[in-house]
Amino acid sequence: MSRVLQVNVRLSEGGAAGVARTLHDALGEEGFSSSIAYGYGPSAGASPLEADYNAIRLTSRLSAAGNLIAHRLRGEELPAPAGGRLSALREAIEAVDLVHLHAIHSFMLPPTGLMKILAEAAKPVVWTMHDQWLMTGRCAQPGGCEGWRTGCDPCPHLEAYPSATLDRAAVQFRRRRTAFDDLEAATSVRIVACANWLATEMREAGFADVAVITNSVDPDFWRSVRGAERRTKRSEPKYLFMSRDLRDRAKVDMPLLRKLAQGAPGRVTVVGDNLPEELPGVNHLPAVGDRTAMVQLMTEHTHLLFFSKVDYYPLTIAEALSAGMDVIASPSQAVSEFAMDERVHVIPDGDWGAAFARVSSRMPQRTLPDYLFDPRRMVAEYAELYREMLT
Numbered sequence: 001m002s003r004v005l006q007v008n009v010r011l012s013e014g015g016a017a018g019v020a021r022t023l024h025d026a027l028g029e030e031g032f033s034s035s036i037a038y039g040y041g042p043s044a045g046a047s048p049l050e051a052d053y054n055a056i057r058l059t060s061r062l063s064a065a066g067n068l069i070a071h072r073l074r075g076e077e078l079p080a081p082a083g084g085r086l087s088a089l090r091e092a093i094e095a096v097d098l099v100h101l102h103a104i105h106s107f108m109l110p111p112t113g114l115m116k117i118l119a120e121a122a123k124p125v126v127w128t129m130h131d132q133w134l135m136t137g138r139c140a141q142p143g144g145c146e147g148w149r150t151g152c153d154p155c156p157h158l159e160a161y162p163s164a165t166l167d168r169a170a171v172q173f174r175r176r177r178t179a180f181d182d183l184e185a186a187t188s189v190r191i192v193a194c195a196n197w198l199a200t201e202m203r204e205a206g207f208a209d210v211a212v213i214t215n216s217v218d219p220d221f222w223r224s225v226r227g228a229e230r231r232t233k234r235s236e237p238k239y240l241f242m243s244r245d246l247r248d249r250a251k252v253d254m255p256l257l258r259k260l261a262q263g264a265p266g267r268v269t270v271v272g273d274n275l276p277e278e279l280p281g282v283n284h285l286p287a288v289g290d291r292t293a294m295v296q297l298m299t300e301h302t303h304l305l306f307f308s309k310v311d312y313y314p315l316t317i318a319e320a321l322s323a324g325m326d327v328i329a330s331p332s333q334a335v336s337e338f339a340m341d342e343r344v345h346v347i348p349d350g351d352w353g354a355a356f357a358r359v360s361s362r363m364p365q366r367t368l369p370d371y372l373f374d375p376r377r378m379v380a381e382y383a384e385l386y387r388e389m390l391t
Contacts, residue, residue, distance in 0.1 A: 002390055003033045005092055007114075008102035011038040011047035011055055015315055016102040016130040018218050019194075022375050023100070023382055024053065025219065030383035037092055039108030040064050056092055058085050059108050067107035075138055075168035076175070077110045093121045098386055101127040105140055106162050112179040119186035124389040126382070128192045128213070131312060134180065135205045137173025138164055141310045143250065148173075148205055161310075177206075188389055192382075195313040197333040211385065214337070215313050216378035217322055220291040225322045228295050239268045240301035240325075242316055243308075244287045246272040251308040253330070257282070260305070269301060298323035306335065313337055317344070318373045341368045 004027060006020040017038070024034040037056040041047030044064035046057055059067070063079045070078035080086055093099060099118060104111045111133075118125055133140040137152030139160035147155060153170035183189055191210045193199035199210045216222070239260065243251050252272075258279055261268050265281035273287045288294050298304070304320035306329040314334050317327050326343045329335045338344045371377050 001031055001033050002098065002386065003035070003096040004386060005096040005099045006034060006036045006102065007038070007099060007104060008036075009039040009104060009106050009108040010041070011036065011053065012041060012049040014103075015215065016128070018315075019128065019130070019215055019378070020100075020102050021049075021053070022216065022218055023379060026375065026379040027383065030379060032383060032386060035092060035096065037089060039106075044107075056085075056088050058089055060085070063109075064107050067109070071107060071162060072165040075164060075166070075172040076112065077105075077107055079109075080113060081109055090117065090121075093117065093123060096123065097390055098124045098126065100382075100386075101125060103130050103133070103140070105133045112175055115179040115183045119183045122187045124187060125183065125189045126192060126385060126389060127189065128194060129198055129202060130194055132198070132201070134176060134191075134207075135202060137169035137171070137176065138167075139169075141250075143310055190385060190389060192385070195334065195337050197336060198312055213378060213381045213385070214372070215315055215318070216375040217315060217319050217373050218291065219375045221295065221319055222322070222373070222375055224292045224295040225298075225319070228299050228323070236267065237264075237303050238301040239264060239303050239305055239328075240271070240297060240320075241268070241305040241307075242271040242288075244272055245274050246270070247274045247276055250310045253307040254279075256307065257305075268305075269297070271297065294319070295323055298325055302326060303328050306330070308332065308334070321368060322370065322373050338368065340366070342366045 006024055008016050008020045010017045020036060024036055027034045036053050037058055038047060039059040040057065044061040050057060058081045060083065063082060066079045067077035081089060104114055131140040132142055135148045136142055138155050139162065141161050143160065145157055151170055152173045155167045155169035158164045158167060191202060191207055192213050193202055193210050194215050196212050199212045202210045241257060246252050254276065257270060261279050261281040269283040269285065270279065271285045271288055275284055288297065298320055303326045304316065306314065306317055306327055308314065309332055311334040317338055320327055321341060321343060326345065328345050328347060331346050331348065335346055339346060
């Protein structure tokens, strides 16, 4: 049985962590054993899932704080894992046959240092791109900025996540590319993009042989939605908007939500924490973590609203389609991944009023196959890639 180490900055939060956990839980069925190393959990402490996954925590609270400061001033994390954590990481790498990297930025450890460690170990590396960090010199989510085409010199958006105070993007751009070139020279490396549009941009950025394996919904959601009763759509649509933090302007369009609430009072539900203002006519619920409860919410509504400009392969849309919903979305590259499904209505900016009247009565004819969002599909595709790398 071949052994795989999953490495991600978080264990219990975020889409990349969900993919790592899904692979860890199911790879045994494909003939692999899996272990997990992660950076830190909520408030830079231990993840609540650390014991469940017997995971190796790489970043202490003190190191996370130091890394945040170093990143804002220097453009890269500085302190290496301390207190035996670096030795534990090296031992974990030596104990496996292949290392699968997910998101390794955002105050976990110096990413170029991790690439150097992997080059020294010379173990095959699969690296899933859940964002554009490797393409840029500074941020992970550049949005519409294409500074990566010219070396991020200068960086016009120091506020882009993870934010910085000083602009050292051009220096770090060269350091990242050099570290990656050294890694490729030392061992076999395969980049995997979580979306087709991201793979296209990775190739344009100079990364060759980029595979595409789209994310699935998580197993708990999949089991719940397969057992849920799909309700017949009512003549009067009910709209659902979901975002964990409703203060996030890159994902939340408050003026539009306010406008929709006025036009459809009592038929708009907003789910998430930190609602920045009261929205008359809106049903507001706190963020939902329980997967069965989320399925229940989705089956009670007919249309998902999606405004994000920084997602890559939005699992919220995949979940909504799995639950039998229609999706009304602002234009974005991420939404284009689902555009072949007639339940996904991409609305040009400024045309929401007429669009709602049009999509409310339209019957879908062509849909994406359900297996596309099945966790077993994603796990099988990664397992096949592992076999290729180890052969």
